[in-house]
Amino acid sequence: MKKTILVLIIAVVALLTAVGAGVGYFVYDFTHTRPSEVAQDVVYEVEPGKAFNTIAKDLENKGLVRNATLFSLWARFKGERSKVKVGEYLLRTNMLPEDILQTLMSGKSIARSFTVSEGLSIYEIADLYEKEKFGTAADFLALVRDPKLIQSLLGEPEESLEGYLFPETYMLTKYTDTKTLITNMVKRFLYVYNEIIPQSEIKGMSRREIVTLASIIEKETGAPEERPLISSIFHNRLNKKMKLQTDPTIIYGKAEKLGKIVINITRADLLTPTRYNTYVIDGLPPTPIANPGREALLAAIKPASTNYLFFVSKNDGTHIFSEDYKAHQKAVQSFQLNAKAREGHSWKELKKKETQPVAPKK
Template identity: 70%
Template sequence: MKKTYVVLLLAVVALIAALGGGFAFLSYQFLSSRPSDVAQDVVYEVSPGKGFNSIAAELEQKGLIRNALFFTAYARIRGDRSKVKVGEYLLRTNMVPSEVLNTITSGKSIARSFTVSEGLSIYEISELYQKEGFGTAEDFMRWVRDPQFIKSLLGESQISLEGYLFPETYMLTKYTDTKTLITNMVRRFLYVYNEVISQAEVQGWTRHQVVTLASIIEKETGAPEERPTISSVFHNRLAKRMRLQTDPTVIYGKADLSGKIEINITRADLTTPTRYNTYVIYGLPPGPIANPGKEALLAAVKPATSSYLFFVSQNDGTHIFSEDYAGHNKAVQRFQLDRKAREGKSWRDLQNRKQVPTVPKK
């Protein structure tokens, strides 16, 4: 009887050893297996509330792992079942299970670029934000005008965050919300502004006044070398208590009333009162009219030394500067009223020229 018991015990041990060895072999085979030898990219999304079992099943269905049960067991052993993060992930069909699990627990979602160019207004940025599929223009405008949010970012109350959304390329995931993007844009502005203001400071000017002037400079010229001279014109006019009389403020004043940017303006628009129209009001408007880049900010606090009070477009993106109205009138006659001076010219010509600093013409 005793002998029979020993034999049975040995048989059970052998069976367990065999099963264990088989399981170990299968586990090793799974962990080293690749669903395919072909590296095909697959975008896989972990949405909020999705459980690990569902994730494993979907990964198997999409050909990203061979066995959902083994993958679930592997994640449990590693303690990673609860570490999967919401996001969009780029996986490949030739990944081993450890690479798949590492990716979906990394939190490093697929990022797409969102580029904001210098001189865009909040109206234009919100439309671009919606057009590129990151969110709605309405949500964007709601946040840039939220009083408490503005104060939390700037430490002061303002009409909106116009002027404080630094133009740059930002990397966004599908789950980057509007508030987070705007926060990053303002933080980037604050960093750059501190760099700029350390180089020069306009006596008695507030940050808001600097940003307001910089936004006007940004809208008035696309020629980098002209910014300091454009700035000098505005500084000179302010010192003489002359109206700035700049068209971009008229355009923005209309947008402030209508809720959208309209590029074309009429003679009647120049004399129609708005809180931004510098043909009507004296001094700076109540806030920025666009979001300036670093060079425009720098030009606002470091204007060129000049006696210029006027400038007029030469129809190619650059301007001619004058010290008095008589000189300005001649420039208008030459470049604006003469149709031949306008033929075949465009501000887009700036994109094709070499950026060589020039001395402003008198």
């Protein structure tokens, strides 16, 4: 009897050992075999609340794992089912199960670029944000006008964050919210502003005034090398108590009423009083009219030393600068009232340089 029991025990142990070896080999084969030798990209999103078994089945259906049940059991054995994070991930069909699982646990979602060019206003950035499907323009505009957010980011009250959204390329994921983007843009502005402000050659201007002037310089500049010259004109006019008479401020005044930027300017617009119309008001407008880049900010605090008071477009993105009205009128006659000088010309001809159209100065 004892001999029979001993034989049965040995048989059971042998069977379990064989089964264990088989299971071990099966698991090893699953975890060390790629679903495909072809590296095909697959974008997969782990949405909030999605169960791991559902994720595993999705991965099997997309050819990313060979067996959903085994993948789920294997992840349970490793204690990593609960570590998968919400996100949008780039996976490949030739990834091993371990690579798939590690990617889903990383939380590193696919990032897409969002490029904000120098001189765009909050209206234009909001439209671009919605066009590229990162969020809605309405939400963007609401947040850049949120008094609490403005105070928390700038440390002082402002009407909006116009002027403080630094133009740059930002990397956003599907789960980057609007507030996070705006916060990062303002932080980038503050970093650049604090970096260059020690170079200032002007006195008596507040941060808001510097940014406002920089925003006008940005909008009036087609050729980057002209920024210090254009800055000198506005500084000279401010010092002489002359009106700035800059067309982009008129456009912004219209935008405040319309809720969008409309480029065309009529004679009636020049005469219509708004708090931004620098043909009517004295000094700088109350807020920035766009979001300037580093070079425009630098130009605002380091203007060229000139006696210029006027400038007029040469229809190619550059300008003629004048010290007196007589010389300015001559330049207007030559480049703006002369049909031949305007024919076939466009500020867009200024290749590889910033492209903001410049209206003639009056």
